[in-house]
Amino acid sequence: MRTRLLAVLAVFGLLLAACTGGSGGRSGGVITLHFQSLAWQQESVAANKELVKEWNAAHPDVKVEYVQGSWDSVHDQLLTSFEGGEAPDIIHDASDDLADFAYGGYLADLRELLPERLKSDIPQHSWETATFGGGIYGVPFLQEPRVLIANAKWLRQSGVRIPTPRKPWTWDEFRTIAKQLTGDGKYGVAWPLREPVSATLNLSLSTGGQMFHRGEDGKVTVRFDAADEVVPRTVRDEVNADQSASGATLGMGGSDTLPGFFGGKYAMVPLGFSYRQQIAQQAPKGFDWQVLPAPAGADGLTQGVSPQTLSIAEDSPHKKEAAEFIDFLLQPKNMVRLALGDWMLPTGTEALKDPALHTAKDDWATGTALAAHLRSAPAQSVRGYPEWKDKVATPAFQEYYSGAIDLGELHQRLVRDGNLVLARYQR
Amino acid sequence: MKTSKGARAGQYLALLGYLVFLAFPFLWLISTAFKPARELASLHPTWIPKDPTLANFRQAFDEQPLLRAALNSLIAALGAAVVAVVIATPMAYVMARHRTLLAKAGTGWVVVSQAFPFVLVIIPLFLVLKNLRLINSLPGLVMVYVVWALPFALWMLVGYVRAVPTELEEAAAVDGAGRVRTLVSITAPLLAPGIVATALFAFISAWNEFFFALVLLKTPEKQTLPVVLTHFLGAEGVADLGPLAAAAFLATLPSLVIFAIIQKRITGGMLAGAVKS
Numbered sequence: 143m144r145t146r147l148l149a150v151l152a153v154f155g156l157l158l159a160a161c162t163g164g165s166g167g168r169s170g171g172v173i174t175l176h177f178q179s180l181a182w183q184q185e186s187v188a189a190n191k192e193l194v195k196e197w198n199a200a201h202p203d204v205k206v207e208y209v210q211g212s213w214d215s216v217h218d219q220l221l222t223s224f225e226g227g228e229a230p231d232i233i234h235d236a237s238d239d240l241a242d243f244a245y246g247g248y249l250a251d252l253r254e255l256l257p258e259r260l261k262s263d264i265p266q267h268s269w270e271t272a273t274f275g276g277g278i279y280g281v282p283f284l285q286e287p288r289v290l291i292a293n294a295k296w297l298r299q300s301g302v303r304i305p306t307p308r309k310p311w312t313w314d315e316f317r318t319i320a321k322q323l324t325g326d327g328k329y330g331v332a333w334p335l336r337e338p339v340s341a342t343l344n345l346s347l348s349t350g351g352q353m354f355h356r357g358e359d360g361k362v363t364v365r366f367d368a369a370d371e372v373v374p375r376t377v378r379d380e381v382n383a384d385q386s387a388s389g390a391t392l393g394m395g396g397s398d399t400l401p402g403f404f405g406g407k408y409a410m411v412p413l414g415f416s417y418r419q420q421i422a423q424q425a426p427k428g429f430d431w432q433v434l435p436a437p438a439g440a441d442g443l444t445q446g447v448s449p450q451t452l453s454i455a456e457d458s459p460h461k462k463e464a465a466e467f468i469d470f471l472l473q474p475k476n477m478v479r480l481a482l483g484d485w486m487l488p489t490g491t492e493a494l495k496d497p498a499l500h501t502a503k504d505d506w507a508t509g510t511a512l513a514a515h516l517r518s519a520p521a522q523s524v525r526g527y528p529e530w531k532d533k534v535a536t537p538a539f540q541e542y543y544s545g546a547i548d549l550g551e552l553h554q555r556l557v558r559d560g561n562l563v564l565a566r567y568q569r
Numbered sequence: 570m571k572t573s574k575g576a577r578a579g580q581y582l583a584l585l586g587y588l589v590f591l592a593f594p595f596l597w598l599i600s601t602a603f604k605p606a607r608e609l610a611s612l613h614p615t616w617i618p619k620d621p622t623l624a625n626f627r628q629a630f631d632e633q634p635l636l637r638a639a640l641n642s643l644i645a646a647l648g649a650a651v652v653a654v655v656i657a658t659p660m661a662y663v664m665a666r667h668r669t670l671l672a673k674a675g676t677g678w679v680v681v682s683q684a685f686p687f688v689l690v691i692i693p694l695f696l697v698l699k700n701l702r703l704i705n706s707l708p709g710l711v712m713v714y715v716v717w718a719l720p721f722a723l724w725m726l727v728g729y730v731r732a733v734p735t736e737l738e739e740a741a742a743v744d745g746a747g748r749v750r751t752l753v754s755i756t757a758p759l760l761a762p763g764i765v766a767t768a769l770f771a772f773i774s775a776w777n778e779f780f781f782a783l784v785l786l787k788t789p790e791k792q793t794l795p796v797v798l799t800h801f802l803g804a805e806g807v808a809d810l811g812p813l814a815a816a817a818f819l820a821t822l823p824s825l826v827i828f829a830i831i832q833k834r835i836t837g838g839m840l841a842g843a844v845k846s
Contacts, residue, residue, distance in 0.1 A: 184632055212783075218784070222695050223784070400610045402612060404612065
């Protein structure tokens, strides 16, 4: 009986002690901002922490606390934090993860918060990646093109023309060369397509493929036109008709293809630019590799990207100070440090001029030459895209690439089933 | 009923297969933890690293606060195990010995509650803990783990209580022992293996738990091991494999050690011969 009474009293006491309101973020006149970073590579974490340290040394009245987040779980963690009113002030994420948070009112519109210097430094096509419904909800600061990482020795010995950003391969040429490089149980190319949708859509911008079309009424529909077919058809034909691409890698992630690449099974692997870090670290001694631009189509080297972004939580009581910290973090010289740490390209035009990004070492120069061609990934501002991707497009592309369904069936599923999904989000 | 030699050999073969199946991922994890980066991407991986290194361990410790995280995990897991067992034991006794409608309903609810997905409860839970000022605190996390482990712990313990013959308690009563004395001197010792097994279950499930820890703990000095391990993962499933394997190997050790120490307590046999049947 006494125990029960004590338990009731304890609960009552806890409820009395409870009070709402997040951490005020100010104590003794010092403002504290929480910066949740998703940096994960050694150099990148170090660069972020150094910059936070430098800020704190120069701004004793605005202290930034570095909070380590993880790419693997950031969406769920942020969603819960937003719902509970406990989100970090400054949020590191990627532009393709922002739409729901932006439309949900969790992120601050940055248009009035950011200084002119930063606004003009980042090109309009990069801002578009973080623009939703007219507002800007993140500062795009790091991006990576998809490139072809090639076995340089193999390419040289084959005598094929080596593409450059000025004179890239066409998609047809790429297919022909992949066939030329194939033989003796070795493949010209390995497509790691465990996540086939973003790779296909982003590369299809080079051929003029859009897939998502916004009508005058503002509603988005899926179309699968001739321009959208080029990249998927190339991949499927390489795997099934030419057998110049390994079917075994279709279900792999990028890292999974590296042992085969180092072991001389594949001449080329289409990967994100930042994979160079793994390659530099893991390649056998003397392995000669090089970065080639992805094939070009009717729209040249254009491809879609979802840059990494920095956002401010709508609930943050210190938006102005948070914006000042972002401005500091993205000063050209600091943006370069972040880019080098993550083996990616900065979005800022000033940072892109830095000599460190134009070296032949690790083929930085090739990637930097592609920066001007990067555009907003076609689908990231489309509401319902995640469901379309998971339920419709991923299985459809996987079956198409493996040869289980034909182009007609792929078309039907992407468009018919896809529009049914999107319609639910646009009533 | 004697087992034939052939059948016995088959049993051993099946057991060996099962052991290999269970051990393979762990052994591969150990192998990976000691391999240099270049060996990790080899087309022909080997069990034994050709050029074993401790660099992955050094990098893991340099990059992430593993010891702090391990201590946090230990506090949360031990707290959850102890509290869950303390609460569940008397409850299980009542449910096992008094088969009322209420006890049956309770058991049914326990079974149903196991089907609730984490995401269903996480936001309400977050708000409740926020109002109790228990966000970003290990006591708050322990509370959640206890609530989460309690149904299954209860379920396990009810089975163990039912396995204790009532005749023993009746014999103690005949000898003049009171209710409490009977529970303390007769029932509790016989329940010990069950209590230990249940505590171990609660410990391991809390030690391995990721999602609640991710959502409820914000600052690095509070984070548990599973959360810190994700910091070795990049976007699109890219991983810093060597340091991740090293850290994951270290993270599995406490569970293994604890299990090795108390596994004898879990094995049956304590009740053998207690009752003539």
